[in-house]
Amino acid sequence: MAKELKELTSREENYSQWYNDLVVKAGLAEGSAVRGCMVIKPYGYAIWEKMQRQLDTMFKETGHENAYFPLFIPKSFFSKEAHHVEGFAKECAVVTHYRLKNDPDGKGVVVDPDAKLEEELIVRPTSETIIWNTYKNWIQSYRDLPILCNQWANVVRWEMRTRLFLRTAEFLWQEGHTAHETREEAIAEAQKMIRVYADFAEQWLAVPVIVGHKSDSERFAGAEDTLTIEALMQDGKALQSGTSHFLGQNFAKAFDVQFTNREGKLDYVWATSWGVSTRLMGALIMAHSDNNGLVLPPKLAPxxxxxxxxxxxxxxxxxxxxxxxxxxxxxxxxxxxxxxxxxxxxxxxxxxxxxxxxxxxxxxxxxxxxxxxxxxxxxxxxxxxxxxxxxxxxxxxxxxxxxxIQDGIYNKALKFREEMTTRVDTYDEFKRVLDEKGGFILAHWDGTPETEEQIKAETKATIRCIPVDAPEEDGVCIISGKPSKRRVLFARSY
Amino acid sequence: MAKELKELTSREENYSQWYNDLVVKAGLAEGSAVRGCMVIKPYGYAIWEKMQRQLDTMFKETGHENAYFPLFIPKSFFSKEAHHVEGFAKECAVVTHYRLKNDPDGKGVVVDPDAKLEEELIVRPTSETIIWNTYKNWIQSYRDLPILCNQWANVVRWEMRTRLFLRTAEFLWQEGHTAHETREEAIAEAQKMIRVYADFAEQWLAVPVIVGHKSDSERFAGAEDTLTIEALMQDGKALQSGTSHFLGQNFAKAFDVQFTNREGKLDYVWATSWGVSTRLMGALIMAHSDNNGLVLPPKLAPxxxxxxxxxxxxxxxxxxxxxxxxxxxxxxxxxxxxxxxxxxxxxxxxxxxxxxxxxxxxxxxxxxxxxxxxxxxxxxxxxxxxxxxxxxxxxxxxxxxxxxIQDGIYNKALKFREEMTTRVDTYDEFKRVLDEKGGFILAHWDGTPETEEQIKAETKATIRCIPVDAPEEDGVCIISGKPSKRRVLFARSY
CATH class of the missing domain: 3.40.50.800 (Anticodon-binding domain)
Incomplete structure (x- = not known):
């Protein structure tokens, strides 16, 4: 048996170590000399390329075009949307200088203090601000709408605890940014794209997903509504695998993007954004693989x-x-x-x-x-x-x-998810299931952030989503006892 | 006639303005809020995607795989190869902090002084250093060689004077980085890839190119030899359109990458790197377009x-x-x-x-x-x-x-280049042709950097390359009168 394989930790022994071993030993990715940044190795990149190719095809089939926007965002842009800056300012890479010079005291180079930027630049953690600042020049009338752009890019979020593919300081992703005449059209776009992601996850990654809305506190910084696809990993934890945001007029207002509508009146443009990232590699690996190594769905196998x-x-x-x-x-x-x-x-x-x-x-x-x-x-x-x-x-x-095999892998994952999805009606049961079994838990919730926060603080479980296809059902919140109309999806998550 | 078209400056009136107008009005790219960074618009990006698709196919057909390496390079890595740091340190974006915080004095955000990086990070201007630091872990024996990796990525060089596609602070490119057992194999790889670029330029961009070696002073920072493809634009200036470098053992020595060779002895690994960028968009536009707008070769037309x-x-x-x-x-x-x-x-x-x-x-x-x-x-x-x-x-x-049409565009560009290539034997003639006609000039040169520098200082013309297929021919340097064995290619350039 191969030396590499012998050294693969088993899932039962240490799931987290198994995952890391597998990513490294199967030649998918590895750490680098730069804190939190990974090297995606050829075998891993070949899988990502297959994902990209298929997603790109699906985006184009739904009328989108690719474009490319700057890596850097002027610091002042960040402040223009209050929630957005709140969400991203605390973990961003800041460029302050544009030159090095020889170290006067010896070998090597130092930052040249004379080459300080007038305004600092942020390495994009996401591109809403720079893109809406650009769209301002593209949009005058309803005839310029919709704009349906996507960008394949790298982004940087200065995460403190990183894991290969799942959470890295730099990661690769695509981000769609669309501009619309009406609220309804933007909402329909956000819904369309989360369905594209769900189809991709199920038919290509062979990973079944639950589509739903994020609760207010889990929403994207600057969004009015965030749709998500949530997948279940083999250790019973959830992985958010893609999101699609209805941004309302927030960014249009922040960047003053108005258009003349069909009635001849000025109005702010409606927006969406949506993205999936190299995190999907983590979903793919953790959903299917075993103690012998990776199990790749044929559609994505290099x-x-x-x-x-x-x-x-x-x-x-x-x-x-x-x-x-x-x-x-x-x-x-x-x-x-x-x-x-x-x-x-x-x-x-x-x-x-x-x-x-x-x-x-x-x-x-x-x-x-x-x-x-x-x-x-x-x-x-x-x-x-x-x-x-x-x-x-x-x-x-x-x-x-x-x-x-493609079907078999999907069906196995679906069966696992069904077995690992539990309906509970009391908080005691909730905690017991969470600790003894894990997985998805469907429970009634009173809709308040206080209850959500209490559950999170006490159990580390969060509301993964309010499923879009959850049937109406009378119930009471497992914490407050207040009435609830539908169950929401809880889990511990990555 | 369309308003946009009316406003297109003619080539005769102002070539440089014509180019910029065309790029903007045809919807290829535009400037952004970030100094020197461009937005590549959907129509421009669609052309770039077609280039990428074809180049990527050609790379894979020649045995290469894609991978992805970090955006950031630790500052200390830069100093490890002396020429390399000299070449890139003076124009790079430096990340010094990893967090913003609310401005205590009012609205907005400021850099958090408590979040200073221990070691500054450079946004990659090119990736030799971070990649060779990675290859160190991948290579033990000749059995691990060759490594034939390519990366599609964005890079940043803090240019002071920028022009859409031709010279921007951030640009998109691919960079191949290969590792070999022997000097001969690495040289053969560098030659193979410049031929791939030449084929691509001629058969896809419909732009004829001269393949040759750079002179010592024009060589890539850290290379032993740089091969280039040089194209001629309609204003008689040259555009360097792609380069392929034989790096010798320079980076292997800088990052201590040794391997056990077939004789069981430790040796340093031999390297190449090669790249083309969104600059090719500039070549495409300037080589063929006219006063009515773009002329796209069918193979790259969206x-x-x-x-x-x-x-x-x-x-x-x-x-x-x-x-x-x-x-x-x-x-x-x-x-x-x-x-x-x-x-x-x-x-x-x-x-x-x-x-x-x-x-x-x-x-x-x-x-x-x-x-x-x-x-x-x-x-x-x-x-x-x-x-x-x-x-x-x-x-x-x-x-x-x-x-x-594809053939017609190529042949027209080839005919233009032939008409615009002049053999001169005296420095007076050299200067006269350069000022009155422009284009490529084939002249004898004594091989010294002093002569090269004098010509550059006095005429702004540089040695574009020493063509690989230049016939041996006895002559004398147009400046020094010293003997020369072949003519080299001079031009003013972008």
Whole structure:
């Protein structure tokens, strides 16, 4: 068994360590010399690229265009929206100078005090302010609306406690920023985009999500409403995986963006913003992987099928590889990515463990007996089920298997979430379920921030969302006993 | 004629203003509230995306993988390679603090003096240092080599005089960083990648380029050799459009990256880096466009064909649009991007001018007489040649026309460059050609930095490169009269 794999901490032993080990050992990402900033390694980046490609397609299908706005935001812009500055000022990277000079006292360089900026620049933690300052020049009339822009970018939030992919000082994301004539149109846009995220999470990441509204206290800084998709990880904690905000006219007012409407009157523009980030990599990893390594859904796997020849000597290798090449050609013609690993400096067992660690959905092995008998061994990564089958029709079989694996991973995660979702009616039960089982808890809440805060302080559980499809149901708040019309979703979270 | 177009300065009047007007009015980019940083608008970004997509494909075909490294570089890393720090320290954005706080004296926020970083962070101007500090952990043995990584990223160089796309404080680029066992392999990699850039420039941007080596004084800070592609703009100035550096063992030594080679001995790793940026947008615009606006090569045009119905009333519009839809479907089936512009609030003449400004390669117009006679009007953007042709076979005709336009634009640029390349044998002739004609000048040079510096100081012309395919030829330096074996390429440049 591979050395790397042996060293992988088990989930049961230490979930958090398992996650970190897995990210590093599977070659997805690692820490860097810069506090809280990660290096995304080629294998991890290849998965992110697949996510980007698909999301970008979905954004364009819904009428959005990409653009690019400056990395830096003048400090004064931050103050223009009161909640926004409150939300982001405490954890931002500030550029104060624009030059270094040789250290007069020796080797190295120091900041040149003569090169101080007149106004400090903030490295963007999110781009509403710089973008709305730009939109001001783009919008005069309703004919200039809607504006439907998206940006793929890096952002920086100076988090004190960081974890690879889940919470890093710098991360990669996309941020959509749209401008609309009416409140209704902006609300519809925010709803449309959270559905795009939900579809992407379920159909590509194979992660089922709950769509809902954030409570007032969990809302984005500057939003009137925040929609979220919430996923459940295998340790029973929730992961907020994407958000879509209805920003009302807050940023338009802060940056004085008015337009002449269809009635010829001046009005402020309505806005949304929405984003997902490299945090989705964390969701993907934590939702599906096991003690042998990653389990990647085929739609996002950089390598979908790996083939390993089992051979002694060059002649046998040549024969087996020739047959594997034929199968690989058939798979590639169907758009399936394939790798043949014929390295001779490591044993097959090492290779098996390595591709399990890397989460390759399908592993094929062929030895001399397979060659003689027209058979091939197939192992699917999600269940590790192994079978030896005829080579006849193998391409079609694998194509179907990849679909089965994608579905299987999703269904497993969905089943887990259903088992881990509990309806409780008392606070005692709430606390007991939280401690003994974890997961999602559906409970009645009186809608006040005081109750929400008490629960958070006492249990570390927060309201993940008020699900959009929660049925109306008479009940009473588990804390205050006041009447409630629907259950909200609680969990401890990342 | 469109208002925007009327306001486009002509090239003859003021080339520099023409360029800036064009970038802004065609909706490619604009300035921002942040000094020297630009906003890349959707139409400009769509062209950049097409460039990225093709370059990324070419990088992957040559065995490279994408990864992502931190935005910030610890200040001390800069000092580790002496030339590198010299080259970049004087124009960099420096992060010194990680928090803002409410201004005790009033509204707004100020830098929190208690949140000063122990070591300042530089916003990357290029990533050799942070990447080689990372590679140190990735490389132990020759088996770990080569590493062939590329990164798509933003970088910041605090330029004092900026111009949209050509020279901005923040710009987007890709930077390849490779690590090799041997000097020969690294040199071959640097050569391979400059050829990729040359192919891309010629086949996609339709911009002919000269491939050559930079002189010692124009070399990248930290490189042993810099290869460049040099393009000629319509005003007779050169634009460096991409570079590929053989870095020797400089960064490996600076960051102590050693490996066990095939002989079992420790050696330093050999390196290359190579990059192209949003500057290519400037090359694209300045190489082909005219006083009516952009001229985009079809391979990079976001809209390749625009169709404009000429109609009176809804009934006529419906009939014409139905026919245009059929043609559009045929074009889309061949992968050609099409837009039908049926807006009724602007005149056709306005639309014609608008798509000329935006450089759409092919414009089709259909009126009631065309409908009756099964004809359609075709205008190609590069020559503005207009003809009315039968609708029969129109899809194939347009497909072929797009190829013709791509070739036509390239050939026109190549012819221009040939006319604008002059061989001179005396310094008087050199100065006369430079002032009266501009363009590329091929002249003998004695190889010394002193001569190079004198020419630069007296004429503002620099050695763009020592062309790789320059024939050996006996001559004498135009300044010193010392013997020279080949002509080098001089020009004034951007």
């Amino acid at each position: 390598i979908q099928v790996v083939m390993i020849p089992i051979y002694k000597g060059a002649e046998e290798l040549a024969k087996i590889t020739a047959r594997l090449d034929e199968i690989a050609a058939g798979l590639k013609a169907k758009g399936i990515s394939v790798k043949i690993d014929a390295r001779d400096n490591v044993r097959s067992g090492f290779k098996f463990a390595e591709y399990e660690l890397k989460g390759v959905p399908v592993r094929l092995a062929m030895g001399p007996r397979d060659l003689a008998g027209d058979t091939i061994e197939i192992v699917r990564r999600d269940t590790l089920a192994k079978e030896t089958v005829s080579q006849e029709g193998i391409v079609d079989r694998i194509e179907k298997l990849l679909v089965d | 809209i390749q064909v625009v169709m404009i119905p000429i109609y009176k009333g809804a009934e006529e519009l419906a009939k014409i649009t139905a026919r245009l839809d059929e043609i559009a479907a045929g074009l889309k089936a061949k992968g050609i991007s099409v837009k039908i512009d049926a807006r009724d609030n602007v005149r056709s003449g306005f639309k014609f001018a608008e798509y000329e400004l935006k450089g759409v390669p092919v414009r089709l117009a259909m009126g009631p007489r065309d409908l009756a006679g099964d004809t359609i009007e075709i205008v190609r953007r590069d020559t503005l040649a207009k003809e009315t042709v039968s609708q029969e076979g129109i899809v194939d005709r347009i497909e072929k026309l797009l190829v013709d």
